[in-house]
Every structure is written in C-alpha cells, then in structure tokens.
Amino acid sequence: MSVENLIRELRRTLDDAGLRGSFLVRDLCSGDELGIEPDLEFPIASLVKVPLALATLERIRKGELDGSAQILVQPGGITTPGPTGLSRFRHPARIAVDDLLYLSTAVSDNTAADALFALTPPAEVSATLHGLGLRGITVRHTMRELNETPAERLDPPDVHLAHFLAIEAGTAGRGHRIPQLDVTRANSGSARALIELLQALWTPSPIDTGVTERVRTLMAANLIRHRLAPDFSSDASRWSSKTGTLLNLRHEFGVVEHADGQIFGVAVLTESRVPAISQPGAEALMAQVARTLRDRLRHM
Numbered sequence: 699m700s701v702e703n704l705i706r707e708l709r710r711t712l713d714d715a716g717l718r719g720s721f722l723v724r725d726l727c728s729g730d731e732l733g734i735e736p737d738l739e740f741p742i743a744s745l746v747k748v749p750l751a752l753a754t755l756e757r758i759r760k761g762e763l764d765g766s767a768q769i770l771v772q773p774g775g776i777t778t779p780g781p782t783g784l785s786r787f788r789h790p791a792r793i794a795v796d797d798l799l800y801l802s803t804a805v806s807d808n809t810a811a812d813a814l815f816a817l818t819p820p821a822e823v824s825a826t827l828h829g830l831g832l833r834g835i836t837v838r839h840t841m842r843e844l845n846e847t848p849a850e851r852l853d854p855p856d857v858h859l860a861h862f863l864a865i866e867a868g869t870a871g872r873g874h875r876i877p878q879l880d881v882t883r884a885n886s887g888s889a890r891a892l893i894e895l896l897q898a899l900w901t902p903s904p905i906d907t908g909v910t911e912r913v914r915t916l917m918a919a920n921l922i923r924h925r926l927a928p929d930f931s932s933d934a935s936r937w938s939s940k941t942g943t944l945l946n947l948r949h950e951f952g953v954v955e956h957a958d959g960q961i962f963g964v965a966v967l968t969e970s971r972v973p974a975i976s977q978p979g980a981e982a983l984m985a986q987v988a989r990t991l992r993d994r995l996r997h998m
Contacts, residue, residue: 704994705734708987712968715983719968722889723991726900726953726961730998732991733889740967741884743942744806745892745949746823746837751803751916752899753818753826754795755909763817765796771813783807799912803940804919808841815840820885827895830904834891838884878944889965892951896963900953914938917952926966929985930954930992939964946970948980960996964988 699707712719712734720740722733757763773787783805784791793801793810795817801810815823823837878884897903899910917938923931925948930937939952951965966988970980 701732701994704990705732708990709734712983712987715980716971717968717980717983718971719966719984719987720889721967721988721991722893722963722965723988723995724893724897724963725995726897726963727959730995731893732995734987734991736890736893736965737888738967739881739886739888740949740969741879741881741944741947742835742887742892742967743885743944743947743949744808744811744841745887745940745942745951746835746841746885747802747806747811748895748913748917748940748951749823749827749835749837750811750814750818751799751913752830752895752905752909753823754799754814755912756826756830756906757818758795759906759909763795765799766794768792768794769798769813769817771798771809773809781808784809784813799916800919803913803916805921806941811841830898832891832895832898834894835887836885838886843878879947889951889967892965892967893963896951896953896965900961900963914953920952925981926950926952926964926985926988928982929989930964934958946973948977948984950984954992962992962995964992 720735720738722731722736724731754763758765769792771784771791771793773784773789783801784793785808787809793813795814798810798813801807802814820837820839827835898905899913903910917940918936920939920941922941925941926939927937934957936955937952939950942949946969948970949967954962954964966984968980968984970977972980
C-alpha cells in the first residue's frame with residue numbers, strides 16, 4: 699500500500715470511531731516522518747507539564763531556584779475520580795521542588811504542577827521555550843484554571859452533558875465556548891510542535907544536557923501507561939511519555955528507543971465525537987494508528 703493510501707485508510711478508521719487527530723511520528727536520527735494533520739492545533743491539557751518541567755529545571759540550572767527547597771503545598775481537596783497525588787491530599791505538605799517535578803510529570807499531579815507554576819508562571823514557561831528556539835507551544839494558564847470546566851460543576855451521572863457541550867460547542871476555527879478547549883485561550887500546541895520539543899530533549903540542542911537528561915528520566919517514569927505504552931513498550935524498547943486528558947480530548951507524546959538504536963518521537967492529539975468518559979476503544983485506536991505510522995516509517 700502506498701503512503702497516501704495508508705494515510706487515507708487511517709483517517710477513515712479514525713473517523714469511523716468518532717475520532718479526529720493530529721499524529722506525527724519522526725525518526726529522531728534521520729528526520730524522516732509520517733503524520734496525519736500534524737500541524738492541527740489542540741489544547742494540550744497535561745502535556746504542558748513537560749514544558750513546565752523544562753522551564754523549572756532551566757531555572758534550577760541557572761541558580762534561580764533551589765531544587766532542594768521545600769514548598770508548603772495546600773491540599774487539593776479533590777474527591778472526584780481522576781486526579782492523583784497531592785490533588786487528593788487532605789492536609790498541607792512540605793515538598794521539595796525536585797520532588798514536585800516528579801509528582802507533576804511522572805504522576806501527572808495537578809496540585810504539584812500548580813506549585814511549580816507559582817514559582818515559574820505560564821508566561822515565563824512560554825518565554826523559556828521560545829528562548830530555546832522552540833515555537834508552536836503556548837502556555838497561558840495553570841492547571842487549576844484548566845480543570846474549571848462544566849464537568850466539575852455537574853453531578854457524576856450528568857458529566858456526559860459536559861462532553862456533549864465539548865463536542866458541539868466548537869467552531870471551525872478551533873475556537874470553543876469552553877475556554878479550556880479554545881486554542882486561542884488554552885495551553886495549546888500541535889503534534890509537530892511537540893515532536894520538535896522531543897527532538898530537542900533527545901538529540902543535541904541548545905538545552906543543557908543535564909536538563910534534558912532529567913526530563914527524559916521523568917518521562918520514562920510516567921505511571922500512566924494505558925494509552926500508547928502497550929503498543930510501544932517491550933523488552934526490546936523503552937517508552938518515555940506524557941499523557942493529557944480533558945473532556946473529549948485524549949493525548950500522549952513520547953519517545954520509543956529501540957535496542958537496535960532507532961529512536962522515534964511520537965505525538966498524538968485527539969478529540970472524540972462520542973460523549974462518554976470512558977472510551978477504551980479510542981485509547982486502543984490511538985495507539986494502533988501511531989504504531990502503524992511508526993512501523994511504516996521504520997521499514998521505509
């Protein structure tokens with residue numbers, strides 16, 4: 699099958715499942731890549747925690763922050779299903795900046811991320827990315843603002859109504875009546891922009907090597923492994939990634955390092971037309987499409 703026919707077939711498969719996505723797989727050594735709408739911009743949800751980690755580590759490297767400094771973090775007080783770590787704590791806790799980085803990136807703890815955003819605000823995270831030559835990812839708000847969606851104001855049996863609104867209230871220009879889903883107001887980026895970030899973290903770039911090594915370690919420790927990890931993890935490969943989820947958005951980006959030395963960056967951003975919270979079929983299809991693109995690229 700030609701590449702054109704393969705992409706057409708994958709688009710059809712996604713559409714039949716009620717998904718639209720921005721996919722990009724790149725050989726980080728050769729630069730060869732395959733994708734589906736790789737420049738389509740999406741709100742990036744918790745994927746923003748990787749740029750946040752990068753900016754925080756850059757400030758530690760420069761001596762502007764002390765990684766061992768302990769921060770008093772107030773409890774998240776969240777009892778609804780989903781949030782992890784400090785977000786579910788009931789009492790204040792003192793956590794070192796270095797440990798907040800682990801909780802934010804590997805555990806996807808929103809309260810830990812907001813403690814880091816209090817030290818390095820969104821605008822400064824964006825400025826750090828731009829200063830390193832990384833364009834296309836815009837950081838505008840904290841995780842607390844991200845989570846103030848209609849879903850948080852509905853009783854559990856009615857949360858599907860927030861998903862209906864997420865599906866129906868968008869505009870052709872990627873705007874949205876829910877601010878967190880509007881690419882002009884949310885933390886946003888494209889699959890290509892995320893791949894550029896992975897390229898800078900895994901291959902020589904203006905980023906300090908100590909910083910890139912720590913970010914890679916944090917992504918390798920990612921505890922959320924139900925989305926792309928089943929298709930990219932094996933005894934002969936290592937998968938390092940970050941996931942992001944918000945209403946009908948399901949994302950993941952990461953790097954698969956093969957024992958034979960090949961290294962591929964993978965970025966998947968999707969939105970679903972199905973108003974359901976749990977969509978294991980969508981999770982599996984995201985991985986299947988990304989794996990198909992990687993397999994084709996690997997053997998071209």
